Amino acid sequence: MEGSNHAVPADIENQYILESSMREELGSLSPLSSSGCIYRVPERLRRVNENAYTPNLVSIGPLHHGEKALEAMEEHKKRYLQDFLCWTKVSLEDYITKIRDQEARLRSCYPETIKFSSDEFVRIILVDATFIIALLLRFDCVLDNENDRIFGKPMIVLDLLPDLLLLENQLPFFILEDLFDLQETTLSSDSETRLSITDRFLALLTGSSSLVAKDLEVNKKRISSSPYKAEHFLDLIRLVCQPLRSEVLGPALTIPSITDLLDAGVKLQVMSSENGFDIRFSNGILEISKMIICDDTEISFRNLTAFEQCHCMLMSCCAGDFMNVMSRLVKSPKDVDLLVEHKIVENILGDSSQVVTLFSSIGIGVYPSQNFTFRDLGEGLNKYCSLTWPKMMTNLRQNYFNTPWAAISVIAAVILLILTIIQTVCSIMSVADEHGRGP
Structure with a gap:
């Protein structure tokens, strides 16, 4: 019929709008990846000791980037990037390209969605990764430490090292290896410069950590014998210290003190x-x-x-x-x-x-x-x-042999007891003989 109203009821229209909005929202979800290895510390652990999981001096990676308390180190990190670029024969453009090519894989290492734009994310990874590499090279004295504020005056490296142990402050090893392998140094004839990033982290651990052996070769042997490849620096410590044994299936048991x-x-x-x-x-x-x-x-x-x-x-x-x-x-x-x-x-x-x-x-x-x-x-x-x-x-040792004099006293008492028993036996045997002879 002419003039008839075919308007959609308001409740149906609202439902359509909601459905479209939710489909768009669900469609924008990023795919999940099984390659996650850098996590936010679970709240059940964090609330026991917040400070043990929070960087005090430097942020590494995107999870703590931009925090006010860590801004002072950003200039140091950029100086390390500048020194690293001068030391290598690789252009800044090549490093940016390398990271951008790996951006999707890098983002998948963080199980949560990283909100930074592509450019900002690449900038963060580049600055932080080259900072770590340059830090390792300075630790090995491959790069000059003159006028450096981290290894020189006022020497803040000792305050910085604990921040490298934090779960939320890790970078995947693969990006460090990729950037390090791009470099062509003027020291390429020196065998020390051909050490891998893993070897350099092991050298840092050997010289600074209370958890691992003080023998670099021992630590290298442990890593080479592990069936797993370390995901990042913290995982490297875990693999170095892991017992050389197979696991036993089952829960923990009560253990005495x-x-x-x-x-x-x-x-x-x-x-x-x-x-x-x-x-x-x-x-x-x-x-x-x-x-x-x-x-x-x-x-x-x-x-x-x-x-x-x-x-x-x-x-x-x-x-x-x-x-x-x-x-x-x-x-x-x-x-x-x-x-x-x-x-x-x-x-x-x-x-x-x-x-x-x-x-x-x-x-x-x-x-x-x-x-x-x-x-x-x-x-x-x-x-x-x-x-x-x-x-x-154990009771005898603790109560009767705990000092030399106590031991001597016990031994003397035992000898006296034995002599007394012998004397008693001899007396009984003597009396028995007398009765045996009789009148």
């Missing part, structure tokens, strides 16, 4: 291997890797544990499992003192109660891994502690 273990007859010993998150028990001897407990220890362990919680829950969480065991072994300052006495722990903090707090608090908010690395350790310790003979021998 150091004091209780010694009372049960267990002997403590420093593990012969120079590094690693490793603890072993065999033939009544508990071996633990040597640990240096200093101001940076908590930062290292917390960020390693946070990375494992985000990345490795279906694999081996060696750092988290190690700290899980240590939190059970160390229940009191006396336990710490015993570890120090046996040269397993070097306590730079000085206060044993601080070490107890360190071990006990790191496990807060940490979910146990599916493959607990030290399940066989718990089973062995509990079985040994149920034995009676070691406890009896």
Whole structure:
């Protein structure tokens, strides 16, 4: 009919608008990637100690870029980029192109969406990646440190290094390797300049970290024997320190404290291997890797544990499992003192109660891994502690042979007792002989 109204009802029109809007919103979602390796620290871990996960001096990558407290380092980073460009024979344009070609892969390393534009994202990665490379080269004295504010006066490198351990402050190794491999240096005849980025990070670790061996070749051997390739600097530390053993499927078991273990007859010993998150028990001897407990220890362990919680829950969480065991072994300052006495722990903090707090608090908010690395350790310790003979021998040593004079007294008493028994037996035998002869 002419003049009839074919207007769409308002509720249907509104539904159509909503549907179109939601389809557009869903269509704009970026695809998920399984290559994520740099994460925000879960809130359940962050709220226990915010400072352990927050950079104090420098931001690396996009997650903390632009924060007011970190702006002072931006000029230093640009100076390092300038020095790096002068040192290499590669143009700034080539470096930008290399990063732009890898932009999609780089963004996929961060499980959350990075809001920076393409140009800003490339700028951040370029400045930060070349800063890291130049930092490693200056550490090895390949680049000149004269008039440098990080290695020279006022020497802030010691304050900067802890920031490189933070999970949220990592860069993927592949982009560092790509940029480093582009360079053609005037020192190319020097074998030192041909070290890989991984080797240079290992050199930095060997010279500065309390977690790893002080022998670079030992650390290289550990990395070469690992079936995994490190994703970034923090992951490299994890692989260097990972126990050289296969995982044992199953949950963690109850483990007695150091004091209780010694009372049960267990002997403590420093593990012969120079590094690693490793603890072993065999033939009544508990071996633990040597640990240096200093101001940076908590930062290292917390960020390693946070990375494992985000990345490795279906694999081996060696750092988290190690700290899980240590939190059970160390229940009191006396336990710490015993570890120090046996040269397993070097306590730079000085206060044993601080070490107890360190071990006990790191496990807060940490979910146990599916493959607990030290399940066989718990089973062995509990079985040994149920034995009676070691406890009896330990009790004798602690109560009767704890000093030379006490030992001499016990031995004298035993000799006197034996002589008394012999005298008594001889007397009985004498009396028996007299009765045997009779009148």
